[in-house]
Amino acid sequence: MLFYEPLFLFLFGPAVYLLYLFFGAAKARRALILLCASVIFYGWSEPVFVFVVFGSVALDLYVARKIAASPDSLILRSERSSRLEGGGRLSPSRFETRPSDAPQDEGDKARARWLALGVVGNLAILIYYKYTGFLALNLDAFLKALTLPGINIPQIALPIGVSFIVFEKITYLVDVYRGVTAPARPFLYGLYVFFFPKLLAGPIIKYHDIARQFEEMRHADMADFVAGFSRFMLGVVKKLLLADTLASGADMIFARDPSTLGFTEAWAAAMFFTFQIYFDFSGYSDMAIGLARMFGFRLLENFNMPYVATSITDFWRRWHMSLTSWIREYLYFPLGGNQRGEARTYFNLWICFLASGVWHGAAWTYVAWGVYNGAFLVLDRLFLLRRLERLPDWLANVVTMIVVIVGWTLFRATSFAQAGALLALMAQPWATASAPVAIPEEYVVVALIAAAICVAQRVSLFFEGFDWAIAAQRFALASNGALSILFIAALAKGLADPFKPFIYFRF
Incomplete structure (x- = not known):
């Protein structure tokens, strides 16, 4: 079930929201409505896998209880009785510090074993479904x-x-192990895992970032509905009017034999996909954040104008921020971060983005894409960042975008051979196509609109002192009216054209 399908827009979504408004007077009832709706939403698309998720949720809850029950040195024994049973976050003052080289006692070892069981159990699900075929091949x-x-x-x-x-499930287990959160009540943990706005493609939400909201389960008001639905409409417009049109252009060229293409076609393919993946994924994030807001929840942002970045480091602070944050807190820091010397820091950065490439897909091109980005993050640390800082921001942005576009070409290609051929053509302005691709004008127009939006984002940085929030309130009626018209046009296009799933559904 997709957010912009008629089934969701005209039946499931309104039905759930009306139930939530008129029968959700009590917190427990609101939580029950959202949990049932979320399970139905996911079960509609994955009727078998939903039972696997139920089983893994039960394992997580059991493991978390075992971790918390083991004697440990992270949470003061005198404060065990004051834990938030509902899974609330514990304040930093409740933690003891232990030297990193201190020997582990039996309680520490038991907690570590239970954590390992929970993490391995979750990774086993991912490896089986996502990587078995790749490994066997x-x-x-x-x-x-x-x-x-x-x-x-x-x-x-x-x-x-x-x-x-x-x-997200691994995040919960690690947070319990670290003492960041207490074990959750089964009902609230189930809601955290299945919460349908963010279920299919994020943002990746850490349990401790949303546990308090699930406990309070405040009732949404009209301001939440207006802000949330406006954000949802923006996501639909991004997806159906921009991303899907750009996808058609990218698919048309990437499906061709690279030997028949030229310089122009290669760059067109790369640019189509560069804009497609941004508007597709940020569109989903807008829909997820908007839907959650309509029910009274605040999800963290996932994008911050990534194509205005002036370095690869800056790009990854702006792109898929929830994944970058996850990698930093649950992989980079445990590897030692930047606390073990420069060489180890570079290795940690590189290995983290190698893992990011593997996470993105079961293909060697994704692995290479992770290696590629990790290499540029290391180069940033070594010298590139200092060099880029000496350039005007607009020129540093152009250099960064060239690096990003090359990476996206590798990401989108179906093989190393195709990626190599396209990148070679992109470096040969004199190369002409033996069989030119007739790209429809509407694809070119949409690509230019997408480019103009990104340029406008770049220009907006020159007005840092301007209060955009006040301007948005002042022109809210006009902007929401225009957005509504675009939303209707997007729905009409979506009904007329074949549905294209979100890119990140494959990940």
């Missing part, structure tokens, strides 16, 4: 290269949103 190729019999390649369907679900 590579093993088959390796065996055949040795003239040995190959193996059967299993066909395992990838459940929607499996990566996001697994990452």
Whole structure:
């Protein structure tokens, strides 16, 4: 079930919201309505995998209780009785510090073993559904290269949103282990995992960032509805009017044999996809944040004008911020961060983005994309950031975008051969196509509009002192009116054209 499908827009969404408004007088009832709606929403698309998620939720709850019950040195024993049973966040004053080189006692070891069980259990789900086929395919190729019999390649369907679900569940277990949060009540933890606005493609929400909101379960008001629905409409417009049109242009060129293309076609393919992935994914994030706001919840932002970045480091502070934050807190810091010398810092940065590439998809092109971005983050630390800071911001932005576009070409390509051929053409202005692609004018117009939006974001940085919030309030009626017209046009286009799933549904 997609957010912009008629089933959601005209039946599921309104029905859930009306139930929430008119039958959700009590907090417990509001939570029950949202949990049931979320399970139905996910079960509609994944009727089998939803039971796997239920089983893993039960494992998480059991493991979290075992972690909290083990003697430990993180949470003061005298304050165990004052824990927030509902899963609230514990204040930093409740923690003891322990030297990093202090020996672990039996309680520490028991907690670590339970955490390892929970993390491995969740990763096993991800590996089975997402990487079994990829691993089997590579093993088959390796065996055949040795003239040995190959193996059967299993066909395992990838459940929607499996990566996001697994990452969020690991977050909860690690937070309990660190003492950041107390074990959650089963009902609230189930709502956290299944909460339908962010379920399919994020943002990745840490349990401690939203636990208090689930406990309070405040009733949404009209201001929440207006702000939330406006944000939701913006996401639909981004997805249907911009991203889907750009997707058609990218698909048209990437489906061609690179040997028949030229310089212009290669750059057109790269630019189509560069704008497509931004408006597609940020569009989903807008829809998720907007829907959550309509029910009274505040989700953290996931994008902050990434295409105005003036370095790759800056880009990753702005792009998919929830993933970047997750990698920093749950992988980079445990690896040692920048506390173990420069060489180790560079290695940690690189390994984190290698992991990011693996997380994005089961293909060597995704791995290479992660290696590529990790390498530029290291280069930023070594010298590139200082060089870019000496340039005018607009020129640093152009240099950064070239690096980003090359990376997106590798990300979108179906093979290294295709990626290499397209990148080679992009470096040869004299290359002409043997069979030129007839790109429809509407695709070009939409690409220019997308580019103009990104340029406008760049220009807006020159007005940092301007209070955009006041301007938005002053022109709210006009902007929402224009947005409503675009929303209706987007729905009409969506009904007329075949549905295109969100890019990040595959991840």
